[in-house]
Amino acid sequence: MAGPLTAGTAAPALGEGAAPPRVLRHLARLGALLLKRAALLATLLALVFVTIELLPGDAATATSERGESAADVARRRALLGLDRPLPTRFWDWMSGLPTGDLGTSARGERVTDLISTAFPNTLLLGGIALLLTAVLSLALGCWAALRPGGRLDRAVSGTATAVLALPEFVVAVALVLVLSLWTGWLPAVTLTDADGNPASWTMLILPALALTVPQTGWNTRIVRAALADEARAPHVETALLDGLPPHRVLTHHVLPGALPTIAAGLATSTGMLLGGAVVVETIFNYPGVGAVLASAVTDRDTPVIAGVTALSGAVITGVLLAADLVRDAVAGGRR
Numbered sequence: 001m002a003g004p005l006t007a008g009t010a011a012p013a014l015g016e017g018a019a020p021p022r023v024l025r026h027l028a029r030l031g032a033l034l035l036k037r038a039a040l041l042a043t044l045l046a047l048v049f050v051t052i053e054l055l056p057g058d059a060a061t062a063t064s065e066r067g068e069s070a071a072d073v074a075r076r077r078a079l080l081g082l083d084r085p086l087p088t089r090f091w092d093w094m095s096g097l098p099t100g101d102l103g104t105s106a107r108g109e110r111v112t113d114l115i116s117t118a119f120p121n122t123l124l125l126g127g128i129a130l131l132l133t134a135v136l137s138l139a140l141g142c143w144a145a146l147r148p149g150g151r152l153d154r155a156v157s158g159t160a161t162a163v164l165a166l167p168e169f170v171v172a173v174a175l176v177l178v179l180s181l182w183t184g185w186l187p188a189v190t191l192t193d194a195d196g197n198p199a200s201w202t203m204l205i206l207p208a209l210a211l212t213v214p215q216t217g218w219n220t221r222i223v224r225a226a227l228a229d230e231a232r233a234p235h236v237e238t239a240l241l242d243g244l245p246p247h248r249v250l251t252h253h254v255l256p257g258a259l260p261t262i263a264a265g266l267a268t269s270t271g272m273l274l275g276g277a278v279v280v281e282t283i284f285n286y287p288g289v290g291a292v293l294a295s296a297v298t299d300r301d302t303p304v305i306a307g308v309t310a311l312s313g314a315v316i317t318g319v320l321l322a323a324d325l326v327r328d329a330v331a332g333g334r335r
Contacts, residue, residue, distance in 0.1 A: 026328060033324060034317070041313040042094070045306050049090045052302045058082050059106035059300045080106060093303060097310060103303035105296070111307040115292055117196045119311055122281070122288035126273045128204060129211035133273075134266055136216045141223025142255065146246055148228065157224060163217030168276040172210035172283045179206060189285045196287050207284045211276050215269045222265035226258035233257065260327035267323035271316045 060077035077083055081092075093103050102111035144156040180188035190203040198204055230236065231254050239249045281290030289308050296304035 029328075030321065030324065033321065037317045037320065041310065041317065044313065045094070045309060046090060048306050048309055049086060049093075049302055052300055052305065053086055055300060057300060059302070062298065062300045063106045089302075093306060102307035102310070105304050106299045106301040111303050114304060115289060115307060115311070118287060118289045118292045119308070121197060121286070122274070122277050122290070123315065125204060125207055125281070125286065125288060126211070126270070126277055128208045129215065129273050130266065130270060132208065132212040133215045133219055133269060136212070137219035137223050137266075138262070140216070140220045141227060142250060144220075144224055145227040145231070145250060145254070148231070153224075156220065160217040160220040160224075164214055164221070166214050166217075167279075168210050168214060169279050169283060171213045172206070172280055175206050175209055176283075190287065192287050198287065203284075203286075207277075207280050207286050210280045210283070211273050214276070215272060218272075219262075219265050219269060223258070223262055226261035226265075227254055229261075230254045230257040260323075263323040263326040267316075267319045270319040271312075274312050274315065 058077065059080055060073050060082055064073050064076065081089055096103065100112065102115075105111055105114055140156050140160070144153040147153050176188050179186045186206050187200070187203050188206070190207070191199040193199045227250070233253075236249060236253050239253045240246075244253075277288060278290040278293055280286070281288040282294065289312075292304065293308050295301075296308070
């Protein structure tokens with residue numbers, strides 16, 4: 001009896017020993033992805049410095065007052081460090097990034113203080129738009145998938161294609177005309193309170209919708225395509241042959257397998273939402289990074305532009321990593 005008992009106790013030991021290498025491989029892959037995206041962000045920040053350097057003028061001349069002499073501008077240029085080589089300025093700024101030091105603006109303000117209120121407002125707006133996009137695209141894509149090839153499926157796909165081609169500023173202008181000027185239901189501009197935040201939640205609706213509409217069209221097509229691909233899987237066909245209702249097959253067999261593709265599409269939309277927010281915030285006078293960034297470009301204010309880029313890149317990287325975790329979790333569940 002000793003032989004069978006020995007053989008029976010050896011199998012769990014092998015199973016237990018096999019788990020850590022899989023976890024280590026998973027962590028190594030995530031670490032490699034993080035390093036790759038960090039390198040991509042560093043390259044993007046270097047391009048920001050180079051691009052601002054190539055623009056005519058500099059921060060010293062852009063922020064100079066009328067009547068200032070050339071000597072005054074030269075002193076400001078030296079004070080801002082613009083007389084140093086570009087690689088040195090870039091390295092000094094990057095060395096402070098791990099500690100949260102985003103440098104000083106051309107007007108003498110700490111960049112961290114300058115965007116500490118504006119960036120959370122943009123994240124709030126983008127988060128609402130991302131949530132609405134996820135809910136609407138999932139609902140529309142699943143609704144269309146219940147009748148593949150039918151009239152509803154064609155209508156949803158056609159509308160989604162038309163909507164995703166609309167720029168955010170076109171959607172914003174249309175929303176202002178219909179929901180503000182013609183009906184008076186919602187405010188057309190954003191007023192702020194003493195803390196620099198929107199004075200009322202109703203002022204978030206139009207900017208959020210302007211960001212949501214194009215991304216809903218994009219993600220609805222992704223959801224519909226992902227569901228169509230997963231519907232061809234053998235286990236889905238087996239579930240249909242077993243007589244399960246279509247909605248149960250969709251929610252329990254098709255949708256879980258399509259989640260990695262859907263999550264990747266939503267993660268991609270994060271960057272588009274943050275980019276579109278700059279335009280939308282300007283139209284609705286929303287107190288986000290749009291106004292800060294526009295002012296920084298006018299002032300040739302490299303630290304501010306780089307700071308907004310770094311924070312946006314960090315948010316996008318986090319969302320992309322979350323999408324990778326969803327994909328790995330689904331793949332691990334299938335194994």
